[in-house]
Each structure stands twice: as C-alpha cells, then as structure tokens.
Amino acid sequence: MSEQHDPERIGTLIIGAGQSGLAAGYHLARRGLPFLIVDADERIGDHWRHHWDSLRLFSPAAVDGLPGMAFPARSAHFPTGREMGDYLEAYAERFALPVESGTIVERVRHVEGDRYEATAGSRRFVADQVIVASGAFRQPSIPAVAASLDPAIRQLHSSEYKHPGQLRDGPVLVVGLSHSGADIAVELAKTRTTYLSGKSAGELPIQVTDTPRARFGWLIVRFVATRVLTMATPMGRRMAPHVRSGGAPLLRVRRKDLERAGVIRHDAKTTGVSDGKPTLDDGTVVDVANVVWATGFRPDYGWVEVPGFVGDDGWPTGTRGVASAAPGLYFLGVPFQWAFASMNVFGVGRDAAYLIDRIAERVRASAAANDGSGSRSVSSVSALPTSYPGSSRSSGPT
Ligand SMILES: Cc1cc2nc3c(=O)[nH]c(=O)nc-3n(C[C@H](O)[C@H](O)[C@H](O)COP(=O)(O)OP(=O)(O)OC[C@H]3O[C@@H](n4cnc5c(N)ncnc54)[C@H](O)[C@@H]3O)c2cc1C
Numbered sequence: 001m002s003e004q005h006d007p008e009r010i011g012t013l014i015i016g017a018g019q020s021g022l023a024a025g026y027h028l029a030r031r032g033l034p035f036l037i038v039d040a041d042e043r044i045g046d047h048w049r050h051h052w053d054s055l056r057l058f059s060p061a062a063v064d065g066l067p068g069m070a071f072p073a074r075s076a077h078f079p080t081g082r083e084m085g086d087y088l089e090a091y092a093e094r095f096a097l098p099v100e101s102g103t104i105v106e107r108v109r110h111v112e113g114d115r116y117e118a119t120a121g122s123r124r125f126v127a128d129q130v131i132v133a134s135g136a137f138r139q140p141s142i143p144a145v146a147a148s149l150d151p152a153i154r155q156l157h158s159s160e161y162k163h164p165g166q167l168r169d170g171p172v173l174v175v176g177l178s179h180s181g182a183d184i185a186v187e188l189a190k191t192r193t194t195y196l197s198g199k200s201a202g203e204l205p206i207q208v209t210d211t212p213r214a215r216f217g218w219l220i221v222r223f224v225a226t227r228v229l230t231m232a233t234p235m236g237r238r239m240a241p242h243v244r245s246g247g248a249p250l251l252r253v254r255r256k257d258l259e260r261a262g263v264i265r266h267d268a269k270t271t272g273v274s275d276g277k278p279t280l281d282d283g284t285v286v287d288v289a290n291v292v293w294a295t296g297f298r299p300d301y302g303w304v305e306v307p308g309f310v311g312d313d314g315w316p317t318g319t320r321g322v323a324s325a326a327p328g329l330y331f332l333g334v335p336f337q338w339a340f341a342s343m344n345v346f347g348v349g350r351d352a353a354y355l356i357d358r359i360a361e362r363v364r365a366s367a368a369a370n371d372g373s374g375s376r377s378v379s380s381v382s383a384l385p386t387s388y389p390g391s392s393r394s395s396g397p398t
C-alpha cells in the first residue's frame with residue numbers, strides 16, 4: 001500500500017478535464033474562486049484522440065467552442081477527434097486552468113463539515129465542493145450474448161475500434177445504430193460486406209454537410225437541443241429517459257448515407273447465437289468474421305461513495321447538476337442533466353455556468369456564516385429541489 005500524504009485543502013475539486021470539467025474551471029476562474037482540476041489521462045484531450053482514427057465530430061466548429069473561446073476553424077468544418085483534443089488542451093492553456101493530469105481519483109466520500117475527501121493513489125484532497133465531470137461515455141456496455149460467439153470471430157467494442165485493419169478478413173456485423181455504429185459501418189463498408197443491426201432513435205430532418213446552409217441548420221439544432229428539449233418542457237421530459245438509456249437520433253451520418261455506402265441494415269436486434277454465429281431477434285443468422293459492438297456505454301460512478309449519489313438508472317440524481325445526495329456535491333456532462341445538449345460540447349457551457357452560480361452562492365453563504373454576519377448555513381443554501389419535475393428512472397443505457 002502506498003503511504004498516504006497529508007490532505008491537500010481545496011475550495012472546489014473538479015474530477016475530469018474533458019469539456020465539462022474545463023467549462024466549469026473557466027467559470028470558477030472568472031469568479032476568482034479557488035479550484036483544482038484532476039484528470040486520469042496523461043494529456044488533456046486524450047479521450048478525443050483515442051477514438052477511431054477517422055472520427056469527425058457530428059457537430060460543426062460553429063457550435064464546438066466552449067465559453068470564452070471559439071473553435072479555431074471554419075464554422076462549417078467538422079473537427080477530427082485529434083483537433084478536438086488539441087482544442088481542449090489549448091483552452092486549458094489559454095485560461096491558465098490548473099489541471100493535474102495522470103491523477104486517477106479512486107474514491108470520493110463525504111466527510112465532516114459537508115466536505116469531501118477524494119483519494120488518488122497516495123494523495124488525498126479535502127474539498128468544500130466536488131464536481132464530478134468524469135464523462136458519460138467511458139464504460140463500454142456489451143450484451144451478454146458476446147461471450148457465446150465463436151472465439152474465431154473478432155469482437156471489438158466501438159471504444160476499442162481504431163481502423164479497419166484491426167478486423168479479420170471477411171464480413172462484419174456492426175451492432176447498434178447510433179452515431180458510432182453508423183460512422184463505423186460506413187467506414188467498414190468500403191472494404192467488406194457490412195451488416196448493421198438495430199433501430200435508430202430517429203434522425204435529424206436536415207442533411208448535415210460541410211456547407212454554410214448546414215451551419216445555419218446547426219444553429220437551429222443547437223437552439224432546440226439547449227432551449228426546447230429541456231427538463232422544463234413536457235417534450236424534453238418525455239425524451240430524457242430514452243436519451244439516458246442510449247437512444248439519441250442520428251445526426252451527421254443518416255440512414256440514406258448508410259444505404260449509399262452499401263451497408264446492409266437490419267432493424268432487428270442482435271440477441272442470440274446459433275452455431276457460434278450472431279442471430280437477430282427476427283431469426284436471421286449473420287455469418288461474419290467480425291463483430292463491432294456499437295452498443296453504447298453505461299454509467300460508472302461506483303467510486304463516488306456518497307449514498308444516494310446515483311439513482312435507479314445508474315445516473316446521478318439532482319437538479320441541473322446539483323446532486324441531491326449531499327450539499328456541495330455536483331455533476332456535469334450527464335445525458336439530459338438539464339437539456340438534450342447537456343452531454344454535448346454545445347450544451348455543457350450553459351450547464352457549467354448554472355452550477356458555478358450555485359457554488360458561488362454556497363461559498364458566499366459559508367463566508368457569511370463564518371463571519372457571523374449572516375444567518376444562512378451552507379447546507380440551507382444548497383438545499384435545492386431534489387428531483388426534476390416529471391423525471392422518471394430508466395434502466396442503464398446500452
Ligand atoms: C464517439 C463519440 C463522438 C462524439 N461526438 C460528439 C460531437 O460530435 N459533438 C458533441 O457535441 N458531442 C459528441 N460526443 C459527446 C460528448 O461531447 C463527448 O463524449 C465528450 O467527450 C464529453 O465530455 P465530458 O467532459 O463530459 O467527458 P469526457 O470527455 O469523457 O471527459 C471526462 C474526463 O474525466 C476523466 N476521468 C474519468 N474518471 C476519472 C477519475 N476517476 N479520476 C480522474 N479523472 C477521471 C477522464 O480521464 C476524462 O478526461 C461524442 C461522444 C462519443 C463517445
């Protein structure tokens with residue numbers, strides 16, 4: 001066991017230096033509130049650099065900027081994963097955000113005085129506030145049927161897929177029709193017979209291409225995704241559980257693009273095995289040499305050891321990122337945290353601004369209570385509503 005160091009005292013500890021953690025850092029810095037961002041990766045932006053080589057964002061540069069810094073590219077350009085990673089790194093540098101990379105937080109717990117202790121190897125941080133910004137798309141979700149396939153079939157989850165060269169010769173079945181499944185199937189169809197199993201949760205009504213017209217369309221998409229599809233509207237509340245369980249509509253690559261690429265689509269899900277081969281729930285047996293599971297991710301918050309932090313669906317519970325579990329605990333980047341766009345680069349800035357306002361209130365109340373000049377306690381200021389109106393719990397995403 002590593003020797004424990006003395007605890008490091010911090011105002012606000014942000015766990016995760018992706019777009020969510022950096023946007024939160026930007027707003028804290030503007031308010032002059034002390035904070036530290038810690039991140040497991042070696043380099044800021046690595047999460048984006050490690051997606052498949054040909055990845056392009058589905059959102060154009062016009063809407064990919066975080067607060068205070070536009071994405072440095074033509075507005076209709078769809079950035080690559082590497083460009084997005086480099087942008088995040090440049091963002092942290094530009095605003096001199098204090099980020100400690102290579103620091104994996106293994107445990108967060110609530111300690112006396114409504115503070116939090118976070119442990120990372122031999123280091124201990126004690127913070128008045130903690131923002132969990134650890135990302136919603138990190139823990140692969142793979143159906144149990146994968147374990148029964150013929151061992152000769154090469155299997156990869158979309159998070160492991162980098163390029164077609166990783167696959168064996170022969171046909172491939174891509175399972176799951178969301179952004180990743182659609183993107184990967186189009187790429188693979190250039191070199192081999194490609195089947196795609198699963199239904200999409202709809203698609204964008206406009207073609208998103210590298211043109212000024214599409215850029216205008218995207219401004220509308222951003223408006224709808226941040227202002228219309230929110231927990232404040234009946235439409236948003238109806239949609240939230242579906243998005244949380246992994247059902248987002250197709251955006252850049254749509255069904256027509258799959259047809260044009262020659263992808264053989266089956267609406268049926270992949271649910272069984274026959275002679276070691278994957279079978280669909282309409283009885284079709286798909287004879288392939290490879291399977292790519294584009295079946296999404298599941299929530300991964302077991303290391304936040306604060307009772308009640310997650311709900312029945314595995315996602316944190318609270319209002320707009322203010323955790324209902326305990327005062328001073330917050331989260332960011334969760335699907336439909338407040339709006340459809342909460343999990344997207346074009347939605348996280350607003351969510352972060354809202355959270356930092358709440359943190360500033362808490363800090364002010366705490367200072368007033370300590371001076372004896374105010375009567376409100378920290379806890380009473382943080383006692384915000386504990387659930388969304390009309391929200392419902394769903395099973396974990398696939
Ligand atoms: C393939 C793919 C394509 C996408 N394309 C788009 C797009 O085109 N446009 C768009 O708007 N959105 C897109 N998204 C959705 C979303 O914007 C990204 O997932 C984005 O990375 C989310 O940012 P985040 O900061 O919330 O989480 P992440 O980027 O996952 O960052 C979380 C950070 O937390 C760190 N971390 C996690 N656990 C710990 C721990 N215990 N201790 C310390 N550090 C920890 C990680 O190292 C990581 O750096 C895409 C998602 C995927 C998966």
